[in-house]
Amino acid sequence: MSVTRAEKPKKTGRNPVDYAKAPINADLTKEQKLGFLADMLRIRRFEQASLKLYQQGKMGGFLHLYIGQESVAVGTLALMGDHDHAITAYRDHGHALVVGMSMNECMAELLGKATGCSKGKGGSMHFFAPDKNFWGGHGIVAGQTPLGLGIAYALKYKDLKGCCLTYIGDGAVNQGVYHESLNLASLWDIPVVYIIENNQYSMGTSLARSSAIKSCLAERAEGYKIDWDIVNGEDLYEVRAKTWDAIERAHEKCRPTVLEIDTYRYYGHSVADANAKKYRKPEEIEFYKQNHDPITLWENRLKEEGILDEAELKKVDEAAKKEAAAAVQFAEDSPFPEPEDIFSDIYYEVDMGTESGQTGRHFFND
Ligand SMILES: Cc1ncc(C[n+]2csc(CCOP(=O)(O)OP(=O)(O)O)c2C)c(N)n1
Numbered sequence: 001m002s003v004t005r006a007e008k009p010k011k012t013g014r015n016p017v018d019y020a021k022a023p024i025n026a027d028l029t030k031e032q033k034l035g036f037l038a039d040m041l042r043i044r045r046f047e048q049a050s051l052k053l054y055q056q057g058k059m060g061g062f063l064h065l066y067i068g069q070e071s072v073a074v075g076t077l078a079l080m081g082d083h084d085h086a087i088t089a090y091r092d093h094g095h096a097l098v099v100g101m102s103m104n105e106c107m108a109e110l111l112g113k114a115t116g117c118s119k120g121k122g123g124s125m126h127f128f129a130p131d132k133n134f135w136g137g138h139g140i141v142a143g144q145t146p147l148g149l150g151i152a153y154a155l156k157y158k159d160l161k162g163c164c165l166t167y168i169g170d171g172a173v174n175q176g177v178y179h180e181s182l183n184l185a186s187l188w189d190i191p192v193v194y195i196i197e198n199n200q201y202s203m204g205t206s207l208a209r210s211s212a213i214k215s216c217l218a219e220r221a222e223g224y225k226i227d228w229d230i231v232n233g234e235d236l237y238e239v240r241a242k243t244w245d246a247i248e249r250a251h252e253k254c255r256p257t258v259l260e261i262d263t264y265r266y267y268g269h270s271v272a273d274a275n276a277k278k279y280r281k282p283e284e285i286e287f288y289k290q291n292h293d294p295i296t297l298w299e300n301r302l303k304e305e306g307i308l309d310e311a312e313l314k315k316v317d318e319a320a321k322k323e324a325a326a327a328v329q330f331a332e333d334s335p336f337p338e339p340e341d342i343f344s345d346i347y348y349e350v351d352m353g354t355e356s357g358q359t360g361r362h363f364f365n366d
């Protein structure tokens with residue numbers, strides 16, 4: 001159907017196809033392009049600041065860093081329109097910042113503070129902003145895949161021209177529920193876009209050890225008659241162009257798509273894991289940092305286009321660092337939730353005082 005891995009551009013840092021000329025990119029302004037740079041730097045500086053807090057022992061629970069994968073969130077989520085929605089797994093900081101959540105509410109959530117987006121009760125894996133069409137933040141691997149399908153089903157049911165960008169890892173594609181979701185997405189013509197963020201590892205298990213077909217994960221969509229594509233994640237223009245094709249397919253034809261975006265994570269699965277010591281070599285991580293860093297490559301691209309110089313780059317980066325530092329201060333100054341609030345924000349029915357909530361029948365009508 002679409003392309004095969006053999007046709008994919010080699011990881012050279014420079015794409016042989018110039019996706020800058022794709023219609024969705026051709027009219028981008030200088031401000032928009034600098035905005036993508038700013039957003040990628042904001043994610044990186046936010047996470048570096050959060051890592052420091054974790055290492056100081058100020059954070060409970062997990063911290064799954066997105067550093068290295070910034071071009072995926074920025075390249076895809078910046079395309080969202082009014083009726084488009086997004087849902088992802090636990091590695092959710094980048095997505096949250098791109099949909100417009102503030103660093104303050106996100107940093108406070110990491111520290112378990114009442115001013116956090118989930119009132120300090122969710123932590124790193126549970127960033128949510130329904131007002132921004134962002135539905136989290138899910139810790140069960142592939143658990144978000146039927147939820148994304150359901151959100152997209154609701155859009156179709158309500159006759160709204162929208163889609164649900166549903167993010168999933170390279171390990172999660174092996175979960176049964178993802179395949180059940182693909183089957184229904186195709187059978188019922190659901191406007192869902194599954195975006196596989198292929199960072200090559202599922203915790204400490206490499207793709208080569210987890211997938212029967214190692215060369216391509218998106219190709220499995222063939223089994224469900226779903227269009228698919230593979231994307232060079234280090235080229236922001238390509239990410240935007242191919243994601244836009246998928247969004248248009250959802251909007252215009254109400255058909256699903258599976259996109260596999262090649263990317264790489266620099267830190268461990270969560271910051272507490274063995275990272276470079278057990279399942280990959282430090283040299284491998286260094287190679288990606290030196291040759292395939294999505295932010296450096298975008299900086300280089302903008303310099304070539306004559307819209308970025310060192311002074312402007314410094315300005316954008318300083319602003320990101322300042323915003324992250326202010327968020328740390330805000331989070332540290334914020335109070336913890338009150339103990340008496342421990343039972344609130346668990347069930348909608350209880351919080352809203354619905355009849356089922358009052359009678360203890362949360363899920364069934366009779
Ligand atoms: C159903 C389920 N099984 C196992 C786990 C433990 N677990 C958490 S993350 C993870 C790896 C997922 O890797 P991938 O889908 O590639 O996402 P990435 O962490 O690379 O973003 C596993 C096995 C879980 N959370 N849920």
Ligand SMILES: [Mg+2]
Nearest residue numbers: 169170201202
């Ligand atoms: Mg992975």
